[in-house]
Structure formats: structure tokens, C-alpha cells
Amino acid sequence: MTIRVAANGIEIAYESFGSPEGRPLLLIMGLGAQLIHWDEELCGLLAAQGHHVVRFDNRDTGLSTHFHDVGAPSAGAPSAYLLDDLADDAAGLMDALGWPAAHVVGASMGGMVAQALAIRHPERLLTLTSIMSTPGPSVAPPSEAAMATLMARPAGDRESVMAQSLETWSVIGSPGYELDRERVTAVAGLAFDRCFDPGGTARQLAAIMASGDRTELLAGVRAPTLVLHGEADQLVPVAGGRATAAAIPGARLVTYPGMGHDLPRPLWRDIVGEITKHTSA
Structure with missing residues (x-):
């Protein structure tokens, strides 16, 4: 069941898996x-390992608040928001959930948001x-x-969106694993x-570009950190x-041969195992 709550001045939609008594895990x-791009089965595997899993829509995606009034980004105009604001959204969601702190997992831009959360709200990360x-x-x-797929003109109808998604993941997905075309x-x-909102994606991309580099600030992160990456990632290379x-x-790095910019099903149990070992330490 999807629930919407007030957080950081907007509304955020989320769903949960597992016992509320489990280790809090924010995706x-x-x-x-x-x-929904955090697969239900993957969330179930994490919940089965003793986590209380919450997945949510970032601002400008899904059923959370969209910034339609801002419009699409334009050259020279300031970004509508930064990754810091998405990190504050995540902290606000944790407030609404009654979580003083949580294990935080972020993928791709979500990893950038998780990094910003660790910088801005260090006390909130287990x-x-x-x-x-x-x-x-x-x-x-x-x-x-990969850049060509990222910058491609978005499709406008359901069938075209599905076809374009298949084309995208054929490029940036995992060459070492068969693409699950039906699932994609x-x-x-x-x-x-x-929710179909290409403008929201454009605003998020503008936020990534406007937020700069976090390398120096990450040196101050004290939360135990696990880094997972595909060695065949074309969108965000393993570098x-x-x-x-x-x-x-003290961060620990685990890389996967043949994995691109997705989470191939054959690696789920290994990835869940790494996360569980990390959150249980």
C-alpha cells in the first residue's frame, strides 16, 4: 500500500516491507x-533478512510532489533545487516514519542523495x-x-515509453546477464x-549537475560505508x-564483473547478502 506523508514541505509517497521491529532500511x-524500480521481490529478500524496508518516490517522480510550476530547466537558469534538498526530503521522511536513524541505501542518483544525507545529517545514518x-x-x-540514451528526447505515449525503456536498458544494462525484457x-x-513527467526527470538531472562534487565533504563521513558497483557500467563507470x-x-568496495547500470536478478541474493552483512555488523 502506498502512503503519502508531509516531509520537508512537500508530500512523499512511500511503501514498506517487513516488520516494523526490523532494522530500518531506507531505499x-x-x-x-x-x-517501483526497487523490485518488490528484492525488497522482500531484504525484509526476510530482518530489515524494515521503505522505498519511496523522490520529489518530481511518481506520487510525490512535482514541481510543475517551475517548468523544464533552461540554459543559464538556476536549478529548481539541489541534491541537498532531496537529502533533506529523505531526512523528513525518516521523521514522518519515526526513525531517529536508519541504514540508507541509494542507487545511481539515489547514491548521490544518500551521500548528501550522510554529509548533511550524519546522525541519521546507521x-x-x-x-x-x-x-x-x-x-x-x-x-x-550511454550519454545518448540519457539525453534522448523522451517518448510521449505508453507504448513508445515501454519501447524506449527497452532500448535504454539494452545500452546501459548488464552485458554479462540476459536482459529481462518482459520485466523492463x-x-x-x-x-x-x-506518473509520466519527463520535466521532473530533467529537473532532477539539473540538480545533479548543479550540486557539484562531494569528494572533499565525503572525507568527513563516519557512517560505515559499503560501495557496490558494476564493472561494465556505461552510465556511471566503475571509476x-x-x-x-x-x-x-574505511569504505568497503565490492564490484561485479558483467554488471552494468542496473541490478540484474541473478545478483540479487549476493547484493542482499552484502547489504545484510553491512547492516548487521
């Missing part, structure tokens, strides 16, 4: 992605897990092919049905994960 998704992310947009630039198109269709791990004192 933060990436650019333009909705809470642990940090940064997946396929980077300390800054210039640290590990995308390949030409089904999730894209469901995301379209929940981004290595830079994240190098920037945070």
Missing part, C-alpha cells in the same frame, strides 16, 4: 526512477550503502552511447501509469564507485 532510487554512484558528475562521465517493459508501463570508496574513510 533511495535514481534519476527519474520511481519507488550505515551507508552507495550503489552504482559517484561523488560528482565529472568524476566518471558516461560513455557516448512491464515496469516502464507501470511507471507511465503511476565512480572507486572514487566514492576512496573518498569515505
